[in-house]
Amino acid sequence: MCKGLATLPATCLKSAKDIKHKISFLLQKPEPHAADQKQIKGKTANAAAAAKRVPTAAEVQKWKESFSHVMSNETGRSIFTNFLKSEFSKENIDFWVACENYKKSPPSKCATRAKQVYQQYVEADAPNEVNLDAATREETRQNVEKACPCCFGEAQKMIYTLMEKDSYRRFLNSKLIKDLCQEQKTAAEEKKNCDCAENRQAVTDGA
Incomplete structure (x- = not known):
C-alpha cells in the first residue's frame, strides 16, 4: 500500500476529533431542577445519548426553519437550553418540559x-418563576386546584410563544449556532478532501 494512502485515515480522524472537541460545549446536557428529576429519570439514557451526538447539517437547517423543529429534537432542545442558560432564562424551557412531563403523570x-x-415556576416569587401576566397566573392557580391534565395549558403556551418570538430569534443569530454551522462546513470540506485524496490514490495504485 502507498505510504500516502496509509496516512489518510489518521489525518481525517484527527480532523474529525478536533471538530468534535470544538463543538462539544454545545452539546452538554443541562442539569434538571430537583422538582423535575423524578419525571425525567426514565429518559436519562436517551437524553445523554442525544447530548453527545453531533447534530447533522440537515438537523441544524431544520432548526433554522422553525422553532418547533428545535423543540421536537432532543439535541436541538439541549443546545437551545444551554443558550437560554447563557441568557439567564433557562427557567422558561424547564417550565415547558415540566408541563410536558406533568401531562404524562398518572392520575393518582x-x-x-x-x-x-x-410552586416551582408559576406562583409569585417562585424559585424559578416564569414571566406570566397576572390573569394567566391566576387562571393557572385555579386550574391547579382541579389538577386536570391541561391545567398548565395557557401558561405553557404563553412561555412557548415567548421563547419562539424572543429567545429563538437571538438563538439563530448567536455565536453558538454560527460556530456550529462553521464547524459543520469545515467537517464537510475535510471529508471531501479526504475522499478526493483517497480516490486519487486509488487511481494511482490501479495504474
Whole structure:
C-alpha cells in the first residue's frame, strides 16, 4: 500500500476529533431542577445519548426553519437550553418540559405534581418563576386546584410563544449556532478532501 494512502485515515480522524472537541460545549446536557428529576429519570439514557451526538447539517437547517423543529429534537432542545442558560432564562424551557412531563403523570399523582410545578415556576416569587401576566397566573392557580391534565395549558403556551418570538430569534443569530454551522462546513470540506485524496490514490495504485 502507498505510504500516502496509509496516512489518510489518521489525518481525517484527527480532523474529525478536533471538530468534535470544538463543538462539544454545545452539546452538554443541562442539569434538571430537583422538582423535575423524578419525571425525567426514565429518559436519562436517551437524553445523554442525544447530548453527545453531533447534530447533522440537515438537523441544524431544520432548526433554522422553525422553532418547533428545535423543540421536537432532543439535541436541538439541549443546545437551545444551554443558550437560554447563557441568557439567564433557562427557567422558561424547564417550565415547558415540566408541563410536558406533568401531562404524562398518572392520575393518582396529578394533584401533587401540579402543586410542585406551580410552586416551582408559576406562583409569585417562585424559585424559578416564569414571566406570566397576572390573569394567566391566576387562571393557572385555579386550574391547579382541579389538577386536570391541561391545567398548565395557557401558561405553557404563553412561555412557548415567548421563547419562539424572543429567545429563538437571538438563538439563530448567536455565536453558538454560527460556530456550529462553521464547524459543520469545515467537517464537510475535510471529508471531501479526504475522499478526493483517497480516490486519487486509488487511481494511482490501479495504474
